[in-house]
Amino acid sequence: MTLRLDWLTEHMHHSDTFAAWIHRQFHYEYAQQPLADWQREFSEGQRNDDWKCLIALDHDHDLLLGGAALARADLAHRPDLGPWLACVFVTPQARGTGLAQRLIEGICAKARDNGVSRIYLHTQDRSDYYAQRGWSALERFQAWGKEQWLMSREL
Incomplete structure (x- = not known):
């Protein structure tokens, strides 16, 4: 397997699949947003940088492994914060390999390259x-009927 990280904008045929994974994984966040609407928003977000996605591919087979x-x-109630690390997902077969960490570091590097000094996430x-x-x-805060953590990282 030849693992490769690349920007989703270069592989848009994977956009709907990845958006569907996120919609399912974080179903509580998307309960009010139909899948097709989220897929459209996510795809548009690749072009307007609202959801700039780094993906992991098994390059030999053009198989999407995560992003x-x-x-x-x-986070709607914190419009004062950003940018955010979001939509972290690795397929079950690729978990435990350090792939999530590589994706997270790739996003942090992109933010740093964009002049960002602090990035946020919620989990x-x-x-x-x-x-x-x-x-x-x-x-800690309540959202979607669950306890959440708001976290940040200096870049």
Whole structure:
């Protein structure tokens, strides 16, 4: 397997698939947004940089293995913050390989290249994972009927 990270804009035939994975994985966030509407928003977000997505491919087979996005906005009640690490997802067969970390670092590098000094994320159940990788917890909050963590990382 030849693993390759690249921007989704270069592989738009994978956009709807990745958007569907995110819609399903984070179903509580998208409960009010039909899948087709999210797929359209996500696809447009590749062009207007609202959801700039870095994907992982098994390049030999053009197989999508995961991705992560640099989002302009990702938390409605905190429009003052951004940009965001969002939409982190790795397929079950590629988990445990360090791929998520590579995707996260790729997004952080892109943000840094864009002149960003701090990036944010929110997570329901992965705060320990992110804390071990240099992210700081800023606050706990309620959203989508669940406890969430707001975290940031200096770049």
